[in-house]
Amino acid sequence: MLHANLDISIPEISSKCLGNILRVDVGPLGGKPLEVAAVVDNSSTLLTPSLASQCGFSMKIDRLGNAKIYASLQNCFAKSADGEVFTTELLLRLPGNRMSEDKLFKVAETCRYPDWASREVVCDRSFMEVSVKMAAAGDYALPRLPLQEEKTKSVPQRDSEKGSPIATLVFFNPEEEEEKTMTVKEAQRNGYGIANSAGRLLLKSPKASSETFTQNVAGVPMTVLKTSVLFEKRWRATRIDAAAACPRMEGSVTFTPKTITWFLPRNIHPLVSGRFDLQEVHMGVDGERLDPAEMAARRYSLTANAAHIIVQIPVGAAGGYFKSHILDGLYLTTYSIEPMLELLWTENGSQEDTRYKVLFPITTPLLTGPLQVTDHTVPKERKFKVLFGPFVSDVSLINITFPPEVLSVSDCNARGYNVLEHMSPNSRSKVFTLEVPFTDGVVKQKKETGTTIYSLHFTFGLEVLPEHAPFSHTAYLEAKLIDKLADLSSRPSVSGDCDDQYFYILVKYGAQGSDFETVVGKRTLTPDLARQYRVIENGTHSGFAVPFSSPDVAFEAIQGSSIKGRLDISLRNPKNNEYIKQFSLACNFLSTLTECHPNGTMTALAVKLESVPSLNPAQLTLRDTACGPSSSDDRFAYFVFTGSSCGTIRRFLPNMMVYENEISLPDELQSKLDEPDYELKVSCFYRINRTQAVTFHPRLSRSEPFAENAKGKLQVALRLALDASYSMFHSDEDYPIATFLHQPLYFEVELKSANPRVSLELESCWATLGEDGMSKPRWNFITNGCVNPTDLYQVTFHPVGVDTRVQYPSHFKRFEVLMFAFDKDQENLGHQLLVHCDVVICDARNQLDGACKKDCSNQDNLIKGQRRAVADNLGFRRVSSGLIVIINE
Structure with missing residues (x-):
């Protein structure tokens, strides 16, 4: 409960019961000092530093002016009837400019703590406390603190105080030859707090008392107080040991610029006489325990070995704070945090347990910001x-x-x-x-x-x-x-090109020189990366080659047997990080994505695409989600499977058997990605014998997916392009190629020659059901070098221009065919075909009438089937495609 005078500038005040201590949070204070008094029966006692350490109070204020007040539940002013419920009342005062402007706040908190251990030890920043279970409640009585007797009569009597027995304290120090003995009142005058209630003996000691000594425990210096309290009655005397040991800052903490490491002995010898069983270890901050999830979020670490319990805290982690300092005009900082460790152990051979709690304020050495x-x-x-x-x-x-x-x-x-x-x-x-x-x-x-x-x-x-x-x-x-005007000539520029393996980049510096950073993909071109990409520089230009498989290359799409990759190059001003020039180059690279082996084994390579940046290739599976990749990294996943495993589906076509599977993410993983679905189809075509049953291990089809060579020294090739750009082509491994009815196919015929004076001309092109170009039925779509005028869906010729692949356009012919839209007798076509072309090679110095001097303007003659004459000594060369399979939609 909180009572306060109403004011818009009052600080926030809250309180928490944290095991055997109470914490009151006050702040911000606005740079004003905070005075704390303990209240008993409406009378207050100001807590001076000496009285606070004697009675079980401490306070810290961080750089933001927020105060934390810690109080032992068994402090001198706490009210308790049964030893389980404790009530503490505090009066907080913030001074104003005049006494009449002082702000007073009264805080009362009741905490319940029923789970007392046989012994409880608390190590606070300013005091040590040990609470020991006694034989019977009220068996012995102790006098009040002398300081309280002198200054106030408000402290309630503890148990029975009539005829207080004679009690003495014996202090043990290994550095002194004799034990030191004090009466209770002498000990209280020396700053010790000693009391008993509800069957427990309570002793508090300032950490700097003269009776404490330093002892190394497992290499960690500890402040130790070792005492015995002697009670005497008429017929007997009783001795109760009360010892405390608290770690010191020096020697128990190590620092690096990024990490604080705190070592606490696992076996605290002054408190343990023999073998023991460590039952619980808890970590917290500012007296409050943290669960494992919160510790992980703050990147705290709690580990243990045979000698120590080890706490590691990142410098700057949540729970602590930085403070500024000026030293010789230099700006420096420190980082402060108060971690807590709480242990519970039981000594072997006894039923007595000890709960040990240490609040350990840590401040780093000065840090250079x-x-x-x-x-x-x-x-x-x-x-x-x-x-x-x-x-x-x-x-x-x-x-x-x-x-x-x-x-x-x-x-x-x-x-x-x-x-x-x-x-x-x-x-x-x-x-x-x-x-x-x-x-x-x-x-x-x-x-x-x-x-x-x-x-x-x-x-x-x-x-x-x-x-x-x-x-x-x-x-x-x-x-x-x-x-x-000067700016235009000074700007740098970037250009590039590709071959089948590399991106080639050329950077021109411009009039201002190379005063910029080159960014490849998302990485700055460091000296190490420059050596990797073999950068060559001459003062005005630099060039380098980036492999297609480099992590700096973004994969945009998969097209047939090729991967479309893009390389982004940026030139950046290192002073303000402004981009001077940005350049992107996209190219298609041939890659064997699917392989079909004669024994029925299939392999497939899945590629992480830019459109699915969160994809983990290791999580991809085949149709059967139990079938994951054989190997993977952050960009690729490689699958090996058979036609009878991993959910592979088998379909039959005329003379062909198709095995199909797909690579994708399991549904539960795909649903977590806010990105397009990832799916890669895998197909293998196997030829089967028409007169024999299909065996379990089909033979790999070797239908010719390549072009036949023309006769003579000059070679001619027929290829099938992926689209109308004629930039990417199906490879031999792609055949047989599946397509749909009326889908356009893009063919290219090339003359392999370095002679610019020769040219390639098409004489005729047709389709058959079999590999024999002279077999029947036959469907003509180019006749006498021109479009077959009887075809309802006529061939479309495409012009050829000079580019990185085409040096002599006269060596190429390109045309587009709609599948089975070129003959009216489509029902007899069947479900597969091959395309054949007869070509003639011409010499510009000796043009022939006829095939080498093509004229398609007179369609009437072509309709009548009149054939143009071709020189016999030149002759035709025939090229054929691989098998094309038609799929009805």
Whole structure:
């Protein structure tokens, strides 16, 4: 419950019961001190540092002015009737300018803690506490704290205080020859808190008391307090041991620039007399336990070995905070965090257990911050743009000096400099930005040939709060603005080309030289990457070759037996990260994606496409989701399977048997991707004997998917293109090729010759059902070098131009055919065919009348079947396609 006077500036106050301690959070305080008093029966006692450590209180305030107050449930002022429920009341005071303006807040919290261990040890930042179970409740009584007796009468009597027995404390220190004995009142006057209630003996000690000593435990220095309390009654005396051991900062923590490592002994010898069983280990921050999921989110690590329990915390992790410091004018930071470890062990041979809790404040050594001025100036915008930072949020910008004047932040904004403070989303860091127009008087400028150079000299004046520690940082910026005519000649350029394996890139520097970064794909061209791509440079140009399989290449599509890859090249200004030039080159690369082996084994290569960036190829499967890839990496997956496994489907065509499967993601994985579905069809065609039964292991079809060679020294090839661009072609392994009725097919006939004076001419082209070009039936679609005029769906010829593959267009002929749309007797065609062409090779120096001098203008003669004459000594060459299978839609 919280009671407070109403005020819009009151801090947020909350409280939490955290096992055997209570935590009260107050803040932010706005730079004001916080006074804490304990309340009993409407009377308050101010908690001075000495009384706080004696009674079980501590407090810390972070750089943002947020306070955390820790109180032992068994503090001197707690009310408890049964030893399980404890109530603590605190009075918080924030001073105002006058006493009448002080703000008072009363906090009352009741915590229940029934699961007391036989012994409970708490190590707080300012005190140690040990609570030991006694034989019977109220068996022995102890006097009140002398300090309380002198200053207040409000502390309630503990159990029975009539006729308090004589009790002494014995302190053990291995460095001293004799034990030190004190009465209870002497111990209390020396700062110890000792009390008992509800069957427990409670002892609190400041960590800096003279009776403590340092002991190395498993290489970790520990502050140890070793005592025994002697109670005497008329007929007997009782001795109860009460010891505490807490780790020290020095020697138990190691630091790297990125990680804090804390070592706590697994076997704390001063508290363990023999073998023990460690039952529980918990980690937390600021006294509050964290579950494994929260620890993983914060990247905390908790491990154990035979000697230590080890905590690792990244510097800057959630739960801690950075603080700014100025040393000799240099800006530095520290990172602070207060992790907690809580252990529970049972000593063998007894039923007694110990709960050990340590709150361990850690602060790193001074860290050099990555403080820098970043120039984001774009000269074309004619203003300087500066980013300064990052800083911890306790840094404030006071002024900026532009020689010869000093301007406050408000003065800068009034002059149009646009000074802004940007806080990170978690409010842990900030940066400052500054914009200054080139036209302002603080900007200097000078002229060079074709260029104007603008310069700005300034000093940031800052301070660290709440100490108001001043520091400064000076910067000099320069920007060049190139005249328009000079700019055109100075720009760099990028060009490129491909072969069957590589992208070839040429970068021209321009008049301004190579003062830029080259980005290949998404990676900067570092010296190591330059060696990998064999960069050659001559001062004005650089060139390099990127393999098609490089991770810098993006795969755009799969087309037949080829993969379309794209390489992006960017030229970037290293000063402001602005892109000067961006260039993309896309090419098709032949790749064996599917292989069909004679024994029925099939292999398939699946490729990660740019359109599915989140795809993990290792998760792809065949139709049977139990069949994953034989091998994979982050870009490819390779499958090996047979026609009788992995969900492969078998279909029959005339003289052909087709095995089909598909590669995709399982449905439950595909549904998690906010991307297009990934599916790759895999098909293998096997020829079967018409007169024999199909065997289990069909023989691989070897129907000719390649063109026959022409007779003589010159060779002619017939190829089937993937589309009308004639840039990619089916390979031998693709045949037989499946197509649909009325689907266009794109054929190319090429003369293999380096002689520019010869040319290739088509005499006739037709289709048959079998490999024999002279077999019947026969469907003609090119006759006498021209389109067959009797065909309802006539052939379309495509022009041939010079490109990277075609050097002499006269060596090529290209035409488009609609499948089975070229004859009226389609019903007799069947479901497969081969295409044949007779060609003639002509010499430009000796043009022949007839085939070498084609004229398709007189269609009447062609209709009558009159054939053009061809020189007998030249003759025809015949080329044929591979098998084409027709699929009815």
